[in-house]
Amino acid sequence: MTEEPLLLTTRGTWIEAMVWSLPGIVPSIALWATGLASATEAFVGMLGALVIAGLLAWWRHRQLVPLVAWLERLRIGRSVTGAVPDSFLYRQLPHPLLAIERETQNLRRQVAASDQLQRALVDAITDPVLVVDGRGYVRLANPAAERHFADKLTDQPLGRFLRDPAILAAIDSAIRANVSSTVSFSPPLDRTRRYTCGIQPMLTREGDAAAVLSLRETSEQVAIERMRSDFIANASHELRTPLTALAGFVETLKGPAKNDPDAQAMFLDTMDAEASRMTRLIDDLLSLSKLEADVHRPPSEDVDLADVVALAISGLEPQLRKNATVVEARMEDGPLQVRGDADQLQQLVANLIDNASKYGRPGAPVVVDVARLSPAGDEAGPLSGRTAIRLTVIDQGDGIAPEHLPRLTERFYRVDKSRSRRAGGTGLGLAISKHIIRRHGGHLNVESDLGIGSRFSVFIPAR
Ligand SMILES: Nc1ncnc2c1ncn2[C@@H]1O[C@H](COP(=O)(O)OP(=O)(O)O)[C@@H](O)[C@H]1O
Ligand SMILES: [Mg+2]
Structure with a gap:
């Protein structure tokens, strides 16, 4: 798309006038050369042809001025409504021009609506979302991102807020190699926190490569995951202890204490106690899981x-x-x-x-x-x-x-x-x-x- 404004050139009008005057100039010169006209008559003939051709070219030029002005307004996005040029020279023009005008307005409305929708979607996301350009500057940040970093981010270098080398490398490959990736990291000042960052390549409206970043704190998920695995390990350990004891006593009863009624009575009491412990543990585990399921039901x-x-x-x-x-x-x-x-x-x-x-x-x-x-x-x-x-x-x-x-x-x-x-x-x-x-x-x-x-x-x- 040219950035030059559309203009009718004076040079063009002159050249047009020269060309149009040729049918007058050439016969004048011929008449003079063959002696049928004097030099003065030939000169007057040439001058007349030039004046008439100049006037014609100027008139045509004037006819084009409103069309050029209309196209210029359309190009720079100004309103063209009601300003459709109507001229003696181009009677059929208003119809296609009105259609172009309608189409252009539709497109502009659609682009504005889609911009608005995009912005609303990005703003509604509760996770921080940023767009970073090829120079490493933030081009767009949603409110969640500004809350997260407690700062205005747009037009600032990302490196001021996020310095993790893995993220910077991932942004680089998104922009230069069109590669999307996911990076997990902990901020250097708070190693207890954990974040996951999705990085996706994109093109800006101007066609420049950029990257979209979306950030999510996963500390809680990581903690829950750890609690869950600790719980399973603990529960298994608690259950295995009485089970191991029971298995040991069974072995003893089958072997060394096979024929010892006193020892058998004593072992059976202990086995009973271990079995009760397992039952209590399982009852408690079941209680706990039922309570967890019911916690939101008052x-x-x-x-x-x-x-x-x-x-x-x-x-x-x-x-x-x-x-x-x-x-x-x-x-x-x-x-x-x-x-x-x-x-x-x-x-x-x-x-x-x-x-x-x-x-x-x-x-x-x-x-x-x-x-x-x-x-x-x-x-x-x-x-x-x-x-x-x-x-x-x-x-x-x-x-x-x-x-x-x-x-x-x-x-x-x-x-x-x-x-x-x-x-x-x-x-x-x-x-x-x-x-x-x-x-x-x-x-x-x-x-x-x-x-x-x-x-x-x-x-x-x-x-
Ligand atoms: N009244 C109490 N006095 C002293 N310690 C207590 C008391 N209640 C609970 N505890 C401590 O809290 C721990 C957890 O209690 P609880 O969850 O009921 O488990 P459990 O009684 O099965 O060991 C106990 O092991 C005990 O160390
Ligand atoms: Mg107790």
């Missing part, structure tokens, strides 16, 4: 926490008797109702009382205190300021060191592994409890003093 029963506590205590009777634990239930008078799932709440309270009994001092009392708070204080976390039921289980045990508190609800996390195993723990009780509390829109607060004891408080919105 419970819908009306449940009185006083009933829940009474049922939980009676269900734990044999275990409490074994540890010589006395549970003292302190129920506030008045309604202690929540919207909940009675079975799950009973499981939660049983987990907390079970822990207090297992990790408390033998024979020391365990207090279960249930009260209605209106409003709840800061220890209720997100429920503070609202009306909530607080259920606290207080024990007199060794307590828990502060560094363990934030990790207690992780699956298989135990402060003292062998103590938990000896007490028959699976390491999943508090993880299950956390999920139950989350499903009830509640909050768990743990306070503990080494050598004195622990207080596990659950806050649930009151009905």
